[in-house]
Amino acid sequence: MALLADDALRRVDTAVGNRLMEQRVNFGQVDITVSPENLVEVVTALRDLQFLSCKFFTFLTGIDRSELTDEPGGLEVLIHLYSVEHVFHVNVRVAVDPENPVCPSIVSIFRGAEWQERECHEMFGVEFEGNSNLSNLFLPEDFEGHPLLRSFKLPSRFVKAWPGAKDPEEASAGGR
Amino acid sequence: MATTEDRVVDASEVAAEVSRGNLLTEEMVLNVGPQHPATHGVFRLLATLDGEVLVKADPVIGYMHRGYEKLVEARDYRQITNLVSRMDWLSGINNELPLALALETLMEIEVPPRAQYMRVAMCEMNRILNHLMFFASFGAELGAITPTFYAFREREDIQMAMEMTTGGRMHFGFFRPGGLKEDAPKGFYQQALKGVRQVIERLPDYENLLIGNEIFKQRTVNVGILPRDVAYSYGVSGPIARGSDISFDVRKDEPYSGYDLFDFDVQSAPNGDCFDRFWVLLHEVVESAKIVEQAIEGMPDGPIMGKVPRVVQAPKGEVYVRTENPLGELGMYLVSDGDRRPYRLKIRTPSYSNVSALPYVLKNTYVSDMIAILGSFFFVLGDIDR
Amino acid sequence: MPEIILTTWQILLVKVAVILVVVPMGALVGGYAEHKVMAHLQHRLGPMYPGGFHGWATTLADGIKFLFKEDIIPAAADRKVFSLAPAAIMVPIIMVYLVIPMDRTLVVEDLDVGIFYLLAISSVSTIGILMAGWSSANKYALIGALRSAAQLIAYELPIVLSAAAVAMLAGTLSLNGIVEAQNFPFVLWPPGIGLALFLVFTTGAVAEMTRVPFDMPVAESEIITGPFTEYTGMRYIFSHMFAEMGHMVAFGGIGTTLFLGGYRPIIPWEPLELIPGVVWFAAKTMLMIFLFLWIRPTFPRVREDQLQKFAWKFLIPVSLALILFTGAWVLYV
Numbered sequence: 001m002a003l004l005a006d007d008a009l010r011r012v013d014t015a016v017g018n019r020l021m022e023q024r025v026n027f028g029q030v031d032i033t034v035s036p037e038n039l040v041e042v043v044t045a046l047r048d049l050q051f052l053s054c055k056f057f058t059f060l061t062g063i064d065r066s067e068l069t070d071e072p073g074g075l076e077v078l079i080h081l082y083s084v085e086h087v088f089h090v091n092v093r094v095a096v097d098p099e100n101p102v103c104p105s106i107v108s109i110f111r112g113a114e115w116q117e118r119e120c121h122e123m124f125g126v127e128f129e130g131n132s133n134l135s136n137l138f139l140p141e142d143f144e145g146h147p148l149l150r151s152f153k154l155p156s157r158f159v160k161a162w163p164g165a166k167d168p169e170e171a172s173a174g175g176r
Numbered sequence: 177m178a179t180t181e182d183r184v185v186d187a188s189e190v191a192a193e194v195s196r197g198n199l200l201t202e203e204m205v206l207n208v209g210p211q212h213p214a215t216h217g218v219f220r221l222l223a224t225l226d227g228e229v230l231v232k233a234d235p236v237i238g239y240m241h242r243g244y245e246k247l248v249e250a251r252d253y254r255q256i257t258n259l260v261s262r263m264d265w266l267s268g269i270n271n272e273l274p275l276a277l278a279l280e281t282l283m284e285i286e287v288p289p290r291a292q293y294m295r296v297a298m299c300e301m302n303r304i305l306n307h308l309m310f311f312a313s314f315g316a317e318l319g320a321i322t323p324t325f326y327a328f329r330e331r332e333d334i335q336m337a338m339e340m341t342t343g344g345r346m347h348f349g350f351f352r353p354g355g356l357k358e359d360a361p362k363g364f365y366q367q368a369l370k371g372v373r374q375v376i377e378r379l380p381d382y383e384n385l386l387i388g389n390e391i392f393k394q395r396t397v398n399v400g401i402l403p404r405d406v407a408y409s410y411g412v413s414g415p416i417a418r419g420s421d422i423s424f425d426v427r428k429d430e431p432y433s434g435y436d437l438f439d440f441d442v443q444s445a446p447n448g449d450c451f452d453r454f455w456v457l458l459h460e461v462v463e464s465a466k467i468v469e470q471a472i473e474g475m476p477d478g479p480i481m482g483k484v485p486r487v488v489q490a491p492k493g494e495v496y497v498r499t500e501n502p503l504g505e506l507g508m509y510l511v512s513d514g515d516r517r518p519y520r521l522k523i524r525t526p527s528y529s530n531v532s533a534l535p536y537v538l539k540n541t542y543v544s545d546m547i548a549i550l551g552s553f554f555f556v557l558g559d560i561d562r
Numbered sequence: 563m564p565e566i567i568l569t570t571w572q573i574l575l576v577k578v579a580v581i582l583v584v585v586p587m588g589a590l591v592g593g594y595a596e597h598k599v600m601a602h603l604q605h606r607l608g609p610m611y612p613g614g615f616h617g618w619a620t621t622l623a624d625g626i627k628f629l630f631k632e633d634i635i636p637a638a639a640d641r642k643v644f645s646l647a648p649a650a651i652m653v654p655i656i657m658v659y660l661v662i663p664m665d666r667t668l669v670v671e672d673l674d675v676g677i678f679y680l681l682a683i684s685s686v687s688t689i690g691i692l693m694a695g696w697s698s699a700n701k702y703a704l705i706g707a708l709r710s711a712a713q714l715i716a717y718e719l720p721i722v723l724s725a726a727a728v729a730m731l732a733g734t735l736s737l738n739g740i741v742e743a744q745n746f747p748f749v750l751w752p753p754g755i756g757l758a759l760f761l762v763f764t765t766g767a768v769a770e771m772t773r774v775p776f777d778m779p780v781a782e783s784e785i786i787t788g789p790f791t792e793y794t795g796m797r798y799i800f801s802h803m804f805a806e807m808g809h810m811v812a813f814g815g816i817g818t819t820l821f822l823g824g825y826r827p828i829i830p831w832e833p834l835e836l837i838p839g840v841v842w843f844a845a846k847t848m849l850m851i852f853l854f855l856w857i858r859p860t861f862p863r864v865r866e867d868q869l870q871k872f873a874w875k876f877l878i879p880v881s882l883a884l885i886l887f888t889g890a891w892v893l894y895v
Contacts, residue, residue, distance in 0.1 A: 027281060027495045055408040058498075058507065059524040068513055070492070080496060080509070080524075084408065084422070087429050089496065112410035115532040123245075138238035138561060147246055154250055206701050228705075228866060319774055319863025325604040391775055392862050543705065544778070544865045 005029060008088035015049050016042045021095075029089040039094050039104050046081055046090060047109060054081040054090055057110035060117060062124035066098070067150045074098045075149075077126060079106065096126055105130035123148035203231060208546070210239050216313065216550075217557030221534075223546065230546055233538035235531060240561040248521045253279060253488045256518070258349045263525060264559040265346055267306040267502040269298050269338075272351040274508040277432055278497040279353035280482075282490040282512055290478040291355035292434035297471040298341070298350070299433075300464040301334050301368060304375060306502035307415075307461045310554045314454060315386055317551040318395055323385055330378060333371030340364060353488055355481035365472050372465045383458055387451075396450035400537050400549035403448060410536070411529035414504025415460060416553055418444040419453035426500040433499075438467050450552035457554065489516050501526050503554055527559035577670040581659050589807035592851060593621035596807070599855040624803075631795035638699035639792065647697065648793070648801035650690030654683045655808045662815040663738050665825045665839035676737035677725050680816065681718075684770070687805070688714040691779070694801055695789030706788020709866055710772060710779035716873035717769035717776070723881035724763040727755075727888040728820045741824030749821040752891050755884060760821045762881050767813040768854060769873070771806060775861040776869055814850035815843075822846040 005025040012030055013023060019042050022033040034042050046054040058080040065073035079092040096103050105128035106113045117128045118137040125146040128134060136143065145152050209220040218239035224232040244263065248256050253275075261271045273295065280287060287295075308327040315323035335345050341364050342348040342357075350357050386392050402412065402420045417424070423444040427435040443459040445452035490512040498507035504526025511520040530553055537553075538546055568576070594609075597620055601608025613619025635644055661676045663669040673679050688711060695707020729735050731752070732743035749760045769776035780788040780802075787793075790802045818824055823846070825839030864872065 027493075029496060055405070056413075057409060057411040057529075058505070059411070059509075059522065059529075061509070061522045063511060063520050063522075068519065078509070078522075080507075084424050091496065110409050110411075111406065111536070112529055112532050115528070136238070138241035140238075147243065152246075154246060204701060206705075315862065319777065320859075320861060321600075322604050322859040325606060329605065386862070389862065391864050394868055395862060395865055542865065542867065544863075 005088065008086070008090075011051055012046070012090065015052055016045050026091070029091060031091045031093070033093045033095065036094055036096065036103050039092070040106060040109070043079065043081070043092065043106050043109050046092075051086070052083060053085045054083040056082040056084050057112045058082050058089075060106075060113055060120060062096075062120045062126060062148065064098075064124065064148065064150045075101055075124060075126065077103050077120065101126040103128055107131050122146065125149065206543075213317075216555060219531075219555075219557055219560070221538075221546075221550075223538075223543075225543065228542050228544075230538055230541050230543065233535050233546070235534050237531070237557075237560050240557050242562065244523060244562040245521060248518055250517065252516050253353065253490070253518070256521075257351065258347070260523070261347045261349060262558060263523065263562055264306075264501060264503060264506070264527065264556045266309050266556055267302050268344070268346055269302045269342075269348045269350060270499065270501045271506065272348070273299060273433070274497050274499045274506055275510075276351045276353050277499065278495055278508050278510040279488065279490055281495050281497060282493050282510065283353065283484075283488075285354045285482045285484055287355055287433070287482050288479045289434065289476045291480045291482070293471045293475050294356055294360060294480065295351065295433050296435060296438065297368065297468050297475075298338065298348075300467045300471070301338060301372070303464045303502040304372070304461050304468075305331050305334055305338075307457050307464075308375070310457060311382065311386075311454075311461075314551040317547050318392065320386060320389075320392070323382060326378070326382055326385075330371075330375050333367065333374055337364060337367040337371055340367060352481070352484075354484035355479070359480050365475075368468060368472055372468045376462060376465045379458065379461060387455065387458070393451065395544070395548055396454065396552070398447075399450045399545050400541065400552060401448045402533060402537050406533065406536055407448075410533040412504070412533050413529065414501070414526050414554070415443075415456045416453050416504065416530050418442070419456045420448035421446045426498055426505055430498070432497075438470050440464075440467050450548050453552045453554070487516060489514065490518075498524070503527055503556065503559065504530060523562055525559045525562060527555035527557075528562075531555050531560055574670075578660075581656065581670060585656050585659055585808055585811075586804070588811040589804050590621040590625070592807040592811050593624070593803065594618065595848075595851060596855050596858075597621075599852065600859050603856070603859045625799060628795055628799045633795045633797065634792075636699050636792050640697040640699070643693050643697035644792075645797075647690050647694035648797050648805075650693055651687045651801050651805045652690075652808070654686040654690075655805060655812055657683050658812045658816070661737050662812070662819060663741060663824060664815075664843045666738075668825075668840060669738065672736060672738045675735050677729055677735045677740070677820075680737070681722050681725060684812075685714070685718055687809075690801070691789050694793070698789070698792040700792050703789050703791045706779045706791070710789060712866075713769060713772065713776065713779060713869060713873075716870055717766045717877075720762050720766035720873070720877040720881045721770060723878070723885055724759045724766070725820060727759050727881075727885050730885070730888050730892055737819050737824075741819055741826060744823045744826060745830050747821060747823035747826075747828065752888070752895070755887050755891060756821070758880070759884055759888070760817075762877060762884065763817060763821065764850075764853065765877060767817065768857060769869070771809045771813060771854070773806070773810075773854060774858045775864045777863060778866045778869060810851060810854055811847070814847040814854070817850045818843060818846040822850070 005028045008030050009023060009025050012032060019038040020032045020034055024031050046052050060077065060079045063076045063078055065076060075096045075098045077094040077096055081090045081092065094103055101124065103126050105117055107117065107130060114131060114133065115137060117131050118134055120126050121128060121134045122136045122139050123146055204225045206223045206225050207220065208223055210218040220236040220239065222234040222236060223230050244259065247259060251259065256275060257272050260275055261268045263271050308331050312324040312327035338348065339345050340361055342350040404420050404422055407417050407420050407422060421444065423442050425442040428442055440463045443456045443463060445455050492512060492514045494511045496507055496509045498505050506526055507524035509522040509524065510518055513519040534553065537549055541549065598608045609617030609620040611617055612623040635641055658680055660670040661673055661680055691710045692707050695703045728740060728748055731748060732740040734740060748756045750756060772779045787802065790798060793801055825843040827834035827837065827842055
């Protein structure tokens with residue numbers, strides 16, 4: 001049955017609390033931050049420990065926090081796991097240095113990470129150590145740049161601003 | 177004739193090998209796609225063949241990558257609804273739901289019960305449409321051309337119901353944060369019930385046409401087995417996972433939009449082969465039909481839109497919301513900066529994770545089995561490539 | 563009316579000319595029948611517009627359309643073999659029609675070794691398919707051609723063996739003789755054995771024509787059109803459409819001759835003899851063709867290795883056993 005998020009957080013804390021940099025409950029889901037060195041250990045514990053059993057690999061992605069209005073941050077790799085048995089979610093965040101984005105790979109723990117890390121690599125430029133196949137997944141081979149970084153502007157938006165009305169008020173007042 | 181290596185073999189060498197009892201063979205790399213009748217879109221599979229056996233399969237995706245996650249960063253929440261329904265185009269309205277739910281969670285809007293029931297009815301009708309479409313295409317790939325026509329005939333009535341409400345047959349643009357765009361028109365309930373009841377009535381015939389067929393069983397039983405732990409490890413969800421002795425369903429585990437008020441079962445099958453996945457698909461249609469009936473017969477009166485501010489602006493925060501798309505778990509991780517546009521929207525699509533399990537399942541199968549497995553994996557390219 | 567006396571050679575020429583008209587006609591009608599029968603089985607109408615009344619001119623319009631298509635030969639293809647392959651497929655099928663009797667005297671040539679000639683000639687088109695697939699410089703075509711070769715060789719045997727059993731029952735290899743020996747059609751008498759032989763023959767025939775459920779070589783959703791993928795325009799029509807339809811009508815005719823009593827009425831009842839033999843032959847052939855057409859939309863495709871297993875481990879032993887039973891019947895009954 002579904003675990004209350006606080007119970008889940010307690011379980012995670014018992015298991016790997018000493019390795020976490022931050023831990024909290026966010027909208028009913030456990031949210032933890034780890035440093036890259038501890039990532040593989042924490043994820044393995046989350047998967048293998050019986051009372052956690054986060055066996056389902058939901059996704060792995062990156063978030064570029066450099067343009068947030070309060071607390072701008074750096075680059076972050078976000079791994080989302082789910083426990084089928086105990087029904088709770090864990091968001092694992094890894095802070096990665098934007099100048100030299102390196103993160104250990106969790107391919108050996110979750111097979112699905114192979115493609116997701118490839119995508120994260122081509123979109124954010126993060127190097128995953130341990131994933132031998134980091135070729136482009138979606139983008140063509142000769143694509144330059146990492147599109148999902150905030151510094152990569154969408155050309156059409158950059159050159160020409162959105163011509164339509166930005167507010168319902170503007171639209172009714174005659175803006176397009 | 178192109179071969180894998182440019183090795184010119186002398187006739188005497190071949191003769192020597194044959195006289196020793198060995199057959200000189202070479203592996204051939206066959207490019208399945210991107211244009212191929214059996215791959216549901218621009219999907220490319222680099223298959224290394226040894227005769228008729230697939231030694232290695234390497235999917236190449238990205239032919240339809242439209243850069244959704246970057247596009248939504250430059251758009252209003254109101255504009256994203258229409259963009260997002262073009263991902264899994266066979267289940268149009270189910271794509272809009274997680275976005276609406278994510279905004280409602282962040283903005284703490286309460287959705288009125290009538291809107292919830294309508295949302296459930298439309299999502300389930302779309303599930304039936306999606307599953308019937310895959311029923312048609314799976315049969316066609318195996319050579320049974322007739323189920324296609326029957327399935328499309330059934331889809332017609334349900335699509336008429338969707339069209340009279342939303343104006344579209346494939347892309348709807350109907351859900352808004354807080355509720356729906358407009359209320360159901362006159363005649364919607366009758367049309368929806370008619371379509372759904374027809375499906376329930378005719379489904380046993382279609383089942384017999386394929387599931388009862390000896391040739392079909394030979395082609396799909398014990399073909400393309402996906403073990404349970406491998407499915408978890410790849411993140412496979414939806415009817416494909418439920419064919420591998422897994423019985424999770426977001427609608428039951430973490431109900432959203434009032435699903436806990438409806439009575440339905442989660443279908444699952446033990447073996448994990450193509451036959452089981454297909455069996456789960458067909459039986460989910462019946463469950464969805466039951467839900468639609470319950471939703472329409474128990475539809476409460478009331479408003480269809482909650483209290484939503486004029487300008488849809490999500491407060492700062494992050495949330496992950498997931499729903500049960502017909503093909504699996506569709507989730508949206510929304511990072512909001514307090515603006516009218518999302519700061520970062522990660523769309524977790526089911527087909528992407530499902531298809532990443534293909535190299536594992538396709539090892540050491542025949543070419544014809546590859547077609548059956550690709551068909552039984554029920555993926556939509558828009559979902560994979562976003 | 564002045565008497566027209568023709569030499570044997572001139573008569574032969576006229577007969578061959580008739581055949582060369584009859585075969586395309588048969589293919590056209592067969593193609594139209596396929597569209598319509600399949601459509602009605604799938605709860606739809608099929609072609610309705612070409613020609614006005616229920617689209618009777620569909621295949622004719624198709625043929626004319628293909629005349630206008632560009633003839634493309636892939637750059638890497640072997641031109642001579644590529645161009646010869648459609649002929650190698652089409653000609654043996656036309657030659658099969660030379661011995662099928664449509665009435666007592668309506669046959670081009672009543673060979674004493676009718677059955678033998680028929681079975682030998684029809685297996686030559688296998689080489690044509692291999693030529694088409696190999697010379698196309700296309701991996702899909704190659705896969706299709708190799709599957710085709712294996713399948714056609716495997717399924718020749720049930721046809722040959724069941725035809726041999728029929729020859730035993732009739733006591734002659736000549737097709738006219740076989741029809742004359744059928745007071746009751748062979749499918750009904752000897753009871754049981756005749757029906758079993760007919761079923762074996764039909765299964766083998768469906769596989770020989772690479773039709774569903776045995777259409778692995780031409781599996782549309784897998785390898786597009788198999789050996790004929792690179793063929794366009796008239797070459798495509800000759801090697802694929804004409805060949806398949808012509809083959810279907812030919813096998814319909816052969817099945818009628820061997821098992822359903824050919825141009826003779828179903829039972830030896832006096833009043834039925836008034837209906838001309840051609841009508842009987844046509845009706846029975848159309849029944850056989852309808853059977854072939856019916857099977858297509860109903861079944862999915864059998865996988866290649868299962869197909870081979872079915873032929874070698876089931877059909878051939880069964881047909882050998884049936885020959886034994888037929889022999890016993892002929893000797894003791």
